[in-house]
Amino acid sequence: MTPDGKAPARTPMPAEHALLGLLALTPEAQPGHGYDLARRFAGGQPLGDVLRLEPGMLYHHLKKLERAGWVAAATEPQPARPARRTFRLTASGRAELTRWLGEPVTHTREIRLEFLVKLYFVRALIPERLPHLLAGQRDVLSGHADSLMDQIATLTEPEADAAAIADVAYQRLVLELRLAQTRAAIAWLDRATSSAPIDDPDA
Amino acid sequence: MTPDGKAPARTPMPAEHALLGLLALTPEAQPGHGYDLARRFAGGQPLGDVLRLEPGMLYHHLKKLERAGWVAAATEPQPARPARRTFRLTASGRAELTRWLGEPVTHTREIRLEFLVKLYFVRALIPERLPHLLAGQRDVLSGHADSLMDQIATLTEPEADAAAIADVAYQRLVLELRLAQTRAAIAWLDRATSSAPIDDPDA
DNA sequence: GGGATCATGTAACAGGTTACATGATTCA
DNA sequence: TGAATCATGTAACCTGTTACATGATCCC
Numbered sequence: 001m002t003p004d005g006k007a008p009a010r011t012p013m014p015a016e017h018a019l020l021g022l023l024a025l026t027p028e029a030q031p032g033h034g035y036d037l038a039r040r041f042a043g044g045q046p047l048g049d050v051l052r053l054e055p056g057m058l059y060h061h062l063k064k065l066e067r068a069g070w071v072a073a074a075t076e077p078q079p080a081r082p083a084r085r086t087f088r089l090t091a092s093g094r095a096e097l098t099r100w101l102g103e104p105v106t107h108t109r110e111i112r113l114e115f116l117v118k119l120y121f122v123r124a125l126i127p128e129r130l131p132h133l134l135a136g137q138r139d140v141l142s143g144h145a146d147s148l149m150d151q152i153a154t155l156t157e158p159e160a161d162a163a164a165i166a167d168v169a170y171q172r173l174v175l176e177l178r179l180a181q182t183r184a185a186i187a188w189l190d191r192a193t194s195s196a197p198i199d200d201p202d203a
Numbered sequence: 204m205t206p207d208g209k210a211p212a213r214t215p216m217p218a219e220h221a222l223l224g225l226l227a228l229t230p231e232a233q234p235g236h237g238y239d240l241a242r243r244f245a246g247g248q249p250l251g252d253v254l255r256l257e258p259g260m261l262y263h264h265l266k267k268l269e270r271a272g273w274v275a276a277a278t279e280p281q282p283a284r285p286a287r288r289t290f291r292l293t294a295s296g297r298a299e300l301t302r303w304l305g306e307p308v309t310h311t312r313e314i315r316l317e318f319l320v321k322l323y324f325v326r327a328l329i330p331e332r333l334p335h336l337l338a339g340q341r342d343v344l345s346g347h348a349d350s351l352m353d354q355i356a357t358l359t360e361p362e363a364d365a366a367a368i369a370d371v372a373y374q375r376l377v378l379e380l381r382l383a384q385t386r387a388a389i390a391w392l393d394r395a396t397s398s399a400p401i402d403d404p405d406a
Numbered sequence: 407g408g409g410a411t412c413a414t415g416t417a418a419c420a421g422g423t424t425a426c427a428t429g430a431t432t433c434a
Numbered sequence: 435t436g437a438a439t440c441a442t443g444t445a446a447c448c449t450g451t452t453a454c455a456t457g458a459t460c461c462c
Contacts, residue, residue, distance in 0.1 A: 015449095035413050046370045050377060057450065059415060080459060082413045112312060112384070116377055123369060166326060167249045174253060174319055177391050181315070184387035188380050218421095238441050260422065262443055285430070285441045 014114040015053055016061045020070060020097040021121035022047075023089045031074070031088040034059050050116045062087060070096055101126065104137035108144060108182045111137075119192075134193045141186045148179040217317040218256055219264045223273060223300040224324035225250075226292045234277070234291040237262050253319045265290060273299055304329065307340040311347060311385045314340075322395075337396045344389045351382040 022040055026032045034055070039045070041053035053061075062085075065071045070093030077083045089097070101122050105115045115137060122133050152175045158164040225243055229235045237258070242248070244256035256264075265288075268274045273296030280286045292300070304325050308318045318340060325336050355378045361367040 013449095033413080034415090035411095038413095046373050046377075049374065054451070055413090056415075056417095056452085060449095078413095082456090082458065084413070109312075109315060112380065116380070119376065120373055123373060170249050170323055170326060171252065173322065173395055174249075176394070177315065177319070177388070180387040180391045181384055184383040185380070188383045191379070192376055216421095236441075237443090238439095241441095257423070258441090259424085259443075259445095263421095281441095285428090287441070 014051060014117045015057065016065055016070075017097060017100045018047065018051055018053075018117050018121075019058070019061055019065060020089060020093055021101075021117075021125065023071060023087055024094065024097055024121070024125055031086040033076075033084040033086045034062060035084075037062075037087075047117070047120060050120070051113060065093070069093070097121075098126075102129065102133070102136075104133065104140045106140065108141065108178065108185060111141075111185050130196050131193065134189055134196065138186060138189045138193075141182050141189070145179060145182045145186065148175050148182065151175050152179070217254060217320045218260065219268055220300060220303045221250065221254055221256075221320050221324075222261070222264055222268060223292060223296055224304075224320075224328065226274060226290055227297065227300055227324070227328055234289040236279075236287040236289045237265060238287075240265075240290075250320070250323060253323070254316060268296070272296070300324075301329075305332065305336070305339075307336065307343045309343065311344065311381065311388060314344075314388050333399050334396065337392055337399065341389060341392045341396075344385050344392070348382060348385045348389065351378050351385065354378050355382070 018041075019037060022037055023032055038053070038055050038058050041048045041051065041058070043049065043052075062071065062073075066073055066087075070090060071087045072090050073085050073087050075083055076086050101118055105111060105118075118133060119130075122130050152172060155168055155172055155175070158168060221244075222240060225240055226235055241256070241258050241261050244251045244254065244261070246252065246255070265274065265276075269276055269290075273293060274290045275293050276288050276290050278286055279289050304321055308314060308321075321336065322333075325333050355375060358371055358375055358378070361371060
């Protein structure tokens, strides 16, 4: 946030947004506490298979979310049990979650983790916006694929020494791998789109 | 290395092995120094496009490699320039590099970085072992693909409440994405294999 | 009595990013 | 004169992993 435009590199933070999403899923009457949220990130659980979150990091993230004003904590003493700290989403936390859920991820490598987390919560919280998320992500990946094809097309055989020729051949392999992975993700998005529940009235 | 078999989680460390590889590429007469090695990891360079390494981390890794006994350093004073610390591979460093270059990566997500680094150095240093690396990696990924297909096949529609049904549908999407990405990598390996220079005598 | 579960964390460590420190010399 | 290059690093900070600390109660 320096005046000359150097933003402090807002990292995606999928884990913290996943916590916001879980709190948005829990009913207002019984807000979540750490131990409870941790169970959702264990193996076998749908979210836990995508994003593993150990207790240490989970409590750390909850503290950061509290400092950011996105969640509010309340200490709830229990008879014959250690006291719970329960968390609920604040208005600004809900706004941040909604913003994050509407944004596609920028890199192909983020599809496997961050995009899958978005997908989970868009399906559960705002299924009517699922087509928008899928289409937006498809657009981003299509742009990547075009750029990769450009880069492959402009790779020039140098005809020079053997080392330079080998380097260009290697760069082509690198670009072809990225293109193949990007295209696989696009094809998957298309299949997910056609199998998504359509809430559009004129369907 | 504890006696009960709990190995200390030998992380892949692609950056450090890339440094070993670069030192293996430099002629014995003029061993590399940090600043020189750093240029190979800048943007536009074939390696730098796969693995970015800032000077800070580079010198840090060189120190670790020295402590491990994989490289040996010598200080070389220069007239009218800051002194250089030049590094050369030790015998154990070369053995470690060879071991690492022969091993496929275990996870699909490591293809994009670690496997590409291995590929670079196998092509440059021991091209006759390239078919072995490609075939070994293909085997690993095929095993993953089989396992993913099994998992998809054993996903059971619960017929229970809507939430459980949505969870299973989500888990299917997750597995299908992983399968698509793994298959794309396998197809790419197959193309790389058929276009690789064959040193086999009966070709 | 002993382990599992509930519930919250801390500590140590590994890896990575960005920025800065230092101090000479060559080039525009 | 001032910037870029050569050459080496340090410092601060963030993310993430593993292990451990604490202390109660429930269940066998």
